[in-house]
């Protein structure tokens with residue numbers, strides 16, 4: 001793990017209520033997938049190319065929904081005010097200052113309009129995306145999409161890996177089922193049909209289907225990303241249903257504990273999509289080397305979840321800024337070490353599975 005991220009993780013662990021630390025840190029079931037997301041990166045190596053460097057490297061990438069100054073965005077995570085009183089406002093400011101995208105969660109503790117305003121106060125060109133769990137009640141879905149549009153969001157990320165909420169043993173042991181008094185899922189206020197269940201199982205249903213994605217496609221002209229895709233056939237279906245991009249993710253090991261490591265699922269999805277839409281990878285990214293490996297395997301960018309929460313808990317906006325700066329700096333360094341002049345030089349032939357000598361594949 002990147003040393004700055006490790007330091008901030010330690011500080012966050014010390015600063016947080018242990019119940020809230022476990023909520024953020026934990027995974028589903030026996031936490032096999034949680035561990036595998038990071039372990040799988042350590043099983044992969046990157047072959048350097050020699051004598052072809054450049055003095056500086058352009059790290060920018062254009063995605064449907066905005067320009068990223070580095071190939072890394074902030075994945076949606078719930079309830080930032082459990083980490084710091086400024087919550088998503090602090091995250092949004094640090095992410096905008098770093099020149100990348102925050103995907104703000106439907107389960108945020110600050111309303112989406114305020115999150116976008118905080119980002120734009122730092123950089124008027126900042127893009128914030130809204131993460132949505134499709135709802136069984138179409139009126140509720142429409143209301144949430146309208147809130148995201150009115151707020152000025154530049155894309156909607158539809159999370160598809162949560163037909164039911166994952167079972168988190170740590171939360172069950174602590175009896176953590178609801179937010180403390182004074183905090184709320186602010187985007188969920190005053191929706192049609194009244195309140196939607198407890199805060200820890202926001203409107204999830206196994207009856208959510210491709211029809212709901214089609215409805216979203218009709219409801220908004222914003223780019224739609226589908227998050228939580230692992231099967232290559234689902235990636236093809238998503239393209240058929242006119243998504244603008246795909247996020248390969250196992251929800252940071254918080255949903256099915258039988259899923260593969262996210263980076264191991266990536267190459268097959270990239271192959272199935274055949275370049276028609278960009279693919280983002282999240283899960284287990286803990287350093288610049290992980291970013292480089294994911295890009296070499298075909299990701300256009302990566303998402304980071306927990307490291308941002310650790311930065312936020314450790315030192316608010318400044319902590320998130322340090323996380324993003326450390327990842328950008330380390331990624332740029334790794335790229336230089338590999339003879340990369342730009343992102344296009346990270347190709348699949350560079351990736352080696354440790355202990356096998358096999359290149360160009362993963363897993």
Ligand SMILES: Cc1cc2nc3c(=O)[nH]c(=O)nc-3n(C[C@H](O)[C@H](O)[C@H](O)COP(=O)(O)O)c2cc1C
Pocket residue numbers: 023024025037075076077078105106107131159227249250251252253254282283284285303304305306307
């Ligand atoms: C505490 C926590 C809350 C999360 N909440 C959401 C959420 O509300 N919606 C969503 O799509 N993903 C959610 N995720 C998953 C992240 O978007 C992302 O897939 C995952 O954190 C990436 O793995 P990483 O934490 O190893 O970087 C959450 C993850 C964590 C750790």
Ligand SMILES: O=C(O)C(=O)c1ccccc1
Pocket residue numbers: 078107199200201202251254
């Ligand atoms: O904790 C999570 O992983 C998550 O996705 C979530 C979603 C809705 C409410 C709370 C958490």
